[in-house]
C-alpha cells in the first residue's frame with residue numbers, strides 16, 4: 001500500500017534523482033508520476049513491502065500499487081489501483097478515475113509538470 005500525493009520535488013536528495021521514468025527517494029523509496037492523479041505515488045520496500053526491478057527506464061513494481069487519497073487534479077478522493085510493469089502503468093478497473101482499464105506508458109520524469 002502507500003503512499004503520497006503532493007509535489008515531492010522539494011524533498012529529493014538531488015544525488016539520487018534519476019531523470020528517467022521513475023525517481024528513487026531515500027531509503028529505497030521509489031516514486032512514479034501517475035498521469036491519472038497527476039501526482040507522485042511512492043512505494044517502499046520497508047514501508048509496504050514493494051519490490052523494484054532496478055530498471056529506471058522500464059521499471060516494474062511488485063505487487064500492485066493501491067492508492068486512496070485526495071487528488072489535486074480531480075479535487076476529490078480517488079482510488080488508484082495499478083500494476084507498473086516494464087515501464088507501463090496498467091490501471092485496474094476498480095480505479096475511481098477515468099484511467100481505469102487503460103494502459104499508459106510512464107511519462108519521462110523530465111516532462112512532468114509541477115502542480116501549483
Ligand SMILES: [Zn+2]
Pocket residue numbers: 034035036037038041067080
Ligand atoms: Zn494514480
